Amino acid sequence: MKKILITGALGQIGSELTMRLRKEYGENNVISSSRSAKDGSDEIVKSGPFEIIDVTNINHIANAVKKHNVDTIIHLAAILSAVGEAKTNLAWDVNMGGLYNVLEVGRETGAAIFTPSSIAAFGPSTPAKNTPQDTIQRPKTMYGVTKVAGEILCDYYYERFGVDTRGVRFPGLISYKTLPGGGTTDYAVDIYYKAIEDGKFTCPLGEDTYMDMMYMPDALDAIINLAQADPSKLKHRNAFNVTAMSFSPEDIFASIKKFMPDFTMSYDVNPTLQKIANSWPDSLDDSAAREEWGWNPKYDLDAMSKDMLEKLKVKLGK
Numbered sequence: 001m002k003k004i005l006i007t008g009a010l011g012q013i014g015s016e017l018t019m020r021l022r023k024e025y026g027e028n029n030v031i032s033s034s035r036s037a038k039d040g041s042d043e044i045v046k047s048g049p050f051e052i053i054d055v056t057n058i059n060h061i062a063n064a065v066k067k068h069n070v071d072t073i074i075h076l077a078a079i080l081s082a083v084g085e086a087k088t089n090l091a092w093d094v095n096m097g098g099l100y101n102v103l104e105v106g107r108e109t110g111a112a113i114f115t116p117s118s119i120a121a122f123g124p125s126t127p128a129k130n131t132p133q134d135t136i137q138r139p140k141t142m143y144g145v146t147k148v149a150g151e152i153l154c155d156y157y158y159e160r161f162g163v164d165t166r167g168v169r170f171p172g173l174i175s176y177k178t179l180p181g182g183g184t185t186d187y188a189v190d191i192y193y194k195a196i197e198d199g200k201f202t203c204p205l206g207e208d209t210y211m212d213m214m215y216m217p218d219a220l221d222a223i224i225n226l227a228q229a230d231p232s233k234l235k236h237r238n239a240f241n242v243t244a245m246s247f248s249p250e251d252i253f254a255s256i257k258k259f260m261p262d263f264t265m266s267y268d269v270n271p272t273l274q275k276i277a278n279s280w281p282d283s284l285d286d287s288a289a290r291e292e293w294g295w296n297p298k299y300d301l302d303a304m305s306k307d308m309l310e311k312l313k314v315k316l317g318k
């Protein structure tokens, strides 16, 4: 990786990944992009090169790759699960059309492509506990359909055209810098904001809903470590299961209470979100990522809660 283009760079992952990569690779070697400069914070747009790229327009991607001599595209532009269920056409156009365009530009220019899949690529017929790396994938959301199809398309471009495609299946990501973009796991971010702002939280998922989760510093390590990994060691390349923790609303509530004893939580279950969450794994087996490129997350639930609460208190001026 010498010249990196990030699509969807103003979102939850991109806003942190851009700054981390600019520190590591140099400001001018990391080109951030989004549909509009107004989608996020000024920091990303002003701290290095920025391009307007709508990923549904292949010329936007190709022009930026050629202009900046890009050798790696980290493709993050997407529509997430909850928004995707409300806007299925948009989810298909952005997630499938955008990925196809990025892969085509990779094929034409030789750029390597990193793009995340998700636990949403699994469905109710997948083994829910210790979900294997290679298993049944029959998702029940449009987001999940685009994610599993994206995994297969990335494998195809590697095998058929030699494009260096890589990716992980991220679980729910928790962070304090940029709010999540409309997913089913967003409650696990909202709960920290509400704990600090109101001292109470109404949870949209039932108390026994287990899902895999990860703190953003570990997610950034996953992207960078896999993108830098020795290709001869990679048997899977795309869609590695990665996880750092699996918890239910009761578990995250108990963790926050260790630092804020007066915090309270009640439930008002959202049936649409609950149905999606029920169709996703409870816990992933990430041994392939550990064996093939040394995946080893640093944050567990309490370490994450401590850091999130400290950082958010500063951000919210509390």
Ligand code: NAD
Residues within 6 Å of the ligand: 007, 008, 009, 010, 011, 012, 013, 014, 034, 035, 039, 053, 054, 055, 056, 075, 076, 077, 078, 079, 080, 094, 098, 116, 117, 118, 119, 169, 170, 171, 172, 173, 174, 179, 180, 181, 182, 183, 185
């Ligand atoms: P996000 O919603 O926070 O950011 C995505 C960005 O893409 C947004 O800024 C949005 O404006 C932009 N975008 C939407 N349509 C676009 C278009 N046509 N052209 C260009 N930009 C467009 O998402 P994120 O959380 O940063 O996710 C990045 C990737 O990681 C996605 O592929 C997502 O599926 C995957 N992922 C995220 C999580 C998570 O918990 N955040 C978990 C699993 C997988």
Ligand code: AKB
Residues within 6 Å of the ligand: 080, 081, 082, 118, 119, 120, 143, 170, 171, 172, 173, 182, 183, 184, 185, 186
């Ligand atoms: C979502 O909930 O849609 C995302 C994801 C797990 O892909 N956070």
